[in-house]
Amino acid sequence: MKPFYVNVGHCFARPYESRYAMLRRCLVVNPGVPLSTIDARLRALLGIRGSILSRVCALQLSPAPADWPRDLYVNQSYRRQCPQCAQQLYHTDIYALPWLVRCPIHHCAFTEKCPVCHQPWPDRVALAKRDCPGCGRASIKYLTNLLQSTDYRPIGEIVDFIKRRGPEYSLGTGRGHPEFINFDHWWREIGVCDPLFPACQAHRYPVLSSARMAELHIAYKPVRHRTTSLIPADSASELPFRRWIDTDLAVYVIKSQWYLAADFEAMKYIVSWIARHTASHPVYIHGFRNRDTNYFVKAPDCCPYCLALSLWFFNAAVRQCIVRYAGDVNHYPFCQQGQMGDFLIAREPHLMTYRGGIFYMAKNFAMWFYRRGLEIMFMDILQRVFKWRKQIKMLRKHDSVLCEQQRCWTNDAPDERCSSAIIGDRFYFFYENEHPLDHYTPPTIPGIDSLCEAHRRHLSAIRRKFDIFDYEIPQPDFSYAAFLTLFQEFNALVQRISDHRCGWR
């Protein structure tokens, strides 16, 4: 190909514009030149790495600033545009933010279709072939109003609001030990596209007043927050939350009453929630250890609440008791076969700054954080169990391998979305609902009492002696004494499992 000069369209450059807008500008100012031809020329000029978007961006006099938020490069952000901005060849990635409900410049609603040609906003390939003045390669006669001065400061305010970042750190859980082990977190830090982001960011960096946010058409979804002081790990005389003793003989150790109290609080809440949604169905803790998919296919339907609570309790209890036998105690082949994935883990939080400083949180916050993790952990398990039960029913019908469409577990975040920040010398944690379970409506299961009883009888008939675990949660009052009894029975089970293992040696 004979080299040729590619016009860039500097005269139409606007602040904070997206790479899509830069590409559209490039196409407008090179009328009649196919996109593929422009791309080939730019590849020869700038190299073959990257996309045409990045190559066009490299031609700009003022490329995107280095501190442009990475998660603001919203994939397919062109799908949502302001019609008036589009007629001025303008588009910015922040228009894809779901919490930005109107154009902050023209105050009109975003659309998914061009108002001129009534077609969906074009992707970069369709853009090159479209001559529509509203969304495509507009001729110069349609661009006479582009040089009218437009105030892009509102865009800049929003970008500045998004870009604010505090000290960087890593939030994790694990033992209070410099060598942290981070398990699957029960929380997920939200990104800039999350509806909760404006409220979280406004709390962190109050650069925009609520009135100004309304003027900029930023939808504000309130969040809750809790805060704690940060305790340097070096200053902690001993690990604040638990003591553990690991010996060759002891299979369980005495744990902090603090942990047991937190476990009890969480379990009590969960049991009462189950009662509300099942008309006080009696809930049992069973041992489903070593059960595979085949067992559940042949057995009567199990109660999802009992199954979920059992899995939850065993996971929570074993990690408070003994790490050494965790894999044995929580050995669930049916979970692996059903590709349920790893369950979330609730532990006390810690924080590590990128300078290497390690901090714990105050006791009240840590306990609340841990309890919240337990509640979310249960909700996560319950949702997986409901999905998995459908799989079992399909297997009974078709008697075949797992259907492909059921393999992939996509767990919707059950109130895992959150945000956090260090402001001053305090840690802030932002979240939406105080009790995530209160905002979850499980599917109705008719005849749950008889269903549960049938499975319970089947389970007790085939269970091995050393593996028996069948505990009915006392209702309506599930007391701390009852919880301790449950915990002691669990310890006894672990002891039996350990003895059985030693017997095999």
Next chain:
Amino acid sequence: MGQPHIDYYDHPVFHPNRLRLETPAMKRIGEEVHRWLWTGATGGAIIGAARVGKTTALRALVSQLRTRGNEPIPSHYVTIPNRDQRTILSIFRQLCLSAKLRVTPRDRADHLADRFVYYIADRAVEADCQYAVLVVDEMQRLWPAQFNPFAELYDKLSLLDINLTVLFVGNDQECQHLFEQIEQPAYAHIRGRFFTHSTAFPGLTTKEQMKGCLAQYDHLRYPADGPTYTAYFLPDAVQDGWRLTVLSGAMWRVFREYQKNYHITSWGMQYFTAAVNTLLIDFLPRYGVEDVDDELLHECIRISGLVPDLVQRAG
């Protein structure tokens, strides 16, 4: 560190396109063009005899144009080729070709026009300037209707808030018929836009001007830290104090004979530099600086081509 090797024949005297001599006409045309730009002129015409140095002067000038605030003005130079078919499309094609924009046989005139408009606009924005200059050389090859594309460029760039000034350069005798056509009412918009301002570009018209050009041979150096142009070819003579300007009187006297006989208004720079270069490269090194007579100078002027050309014009 050794001196880089310089090829003897790399000297600008051997390459007419690289030989740049400042003449009073160039300085005057620079002042004139700046005056047009600073007073908001939309165009102008620069007319002169053939081979007088217009192209060289304008090519040097376009990179030196400044606003009143001494900001550089982006400019573009284009030469109109001689074609059997003179169309609007061919103008836009030539403009795009000169700017190295993509041109294919299937391109439409409006696409080519817009492509060139945006090219100029890009240059203006890069220079942070709201002005642009387009120099159109060999304007005598245009048909009157072919001036409309330049008006279109002006109009479209105005929409982009860029003031375009188009400078047309052409040969005075060949442009006469064009000027007569443009005088017609149908081309009033062209005349008013591009030909309100015009100026003549002469060659060397006085002995002092010619002496000034000869003095540049005695001052310009090649390479930058090397000998002067004169010393490059006549080192011994220059070391003895001889300078090329010594010949200015004799040369002008000889030229005056041709000027009277053939009614030449000025000494075109092509012919002047050809004569001086022949003298400097061949005759003076061979015969020495002491034996320069009128016959030698006549021969140099003859070799420069001034005489055959004038014979054709007189015929």
